[in-house]
Amino acid sequence: MTNDLYELIINNKNLILTGAPGTGKTFIAKQLACKLVGAQSTDDDQYKNHVKFVQFHPSYDYTDFVEGLRPVNNKDGQLGFERKDGNFKKLCLAALKAPTENFVMIIDEINRGQVSKIFGELFFALDPDYRGKAGSVETQYQNMVPDEDNFKEGFYVPENVYVIGTMNDIDHSLEPLDFAFRRRFAWREITASERFDAMFIGTKPFAVAPDFVDKVYWYFKRLNDKIEKDPGFGAAYQVGPAYFLKLKNFVVDQDLNAMSDEDFKKCMDKLWNIHLKPLLAECLKVNNDTSLTLKALEAAYYGTDKKQG
Secondary structure, three states, X not given: OHHHHHHHHHHHOEEEEEEOOOOOHHHHHHXXXXXXXXXXXXXXXXXXXXXXXXXXXXXOOHHHHOEEEEEEEOOOOOEEEEEEEOHHHHHHHHHHHOOOOOEEEEEEOHHHOOHHHHHOXXXXXXXHHHOOHHHOEOOOOHHHOOOOOOOOOOEOOOOOEEEEEEEOOOOXXXXXXXXXXXXXXXXXXXXXXXXXXXXXXXXXXXXXXXXXXXXXXXXXXXXXXXXHHOOOOOHHHOOOHHHHHHHHHHOOOOOHHHOOHHHHHHHHHHHHHHHHHHHHHHHHHHOOOOOOOHHHHHHHHHOHHHHHO
């Protein structure tokens, strides 16, 4: 998957990973950033020096992302204000100093912030067709930019800067992204089904218990097939495999290869009652356009709906 996404972002500069919650979008974004900057892992200095990670939220704004006035203590002890660069502008300045190297901005939960307010006039400069000085824009604080600043004549996004955003579309409390913003990004949906194996393989203690994982998969598949086929829900509402990884909390110090059917069922009961049932109940509450009920979802999870039919 990372190879396909690498080609996609190299050609488009900007990429948003969307999909159901729990599909590992943030993890994928970080792995893709590693590949872009030539780092072996997120612990490498190469990664730390070339990648910035931010998470949008309702209080995040233009001054955090681009630039703005920040409180400072003057020499006389009085509080004053000074123009300071934001996270994205700092990354772009670093990219100008190393034009042969790639730099990446990861924006987690990109639609949890007020995107138009955060990016401001950067919609133009962010466009892949207007990278470099050709896309220069005057920022809201342009008159305060010092003469020695590389962006004194206007701010632009260097060619070697890549932007990766993550988001899901189903939370009704989130900010919608307007079309002017959307068209500047390539989009890739990360589905629950394609991520199951990737998230379980190599994860302790499941890596050494393929039979256990196979049985878990059928619970995962039955539930998500039911959700996907419902016209009021669909694939965007599927339960990501990260929720099923919570089984680790219920199998501590157990030999998964020797687990009885009864003990396995108890684990799946706990997962349903503690994690999945509350999640799906909330989904049903906010989405009235569905024929599903919690009882129907539970039957699909346990596979009893087909037996009853």
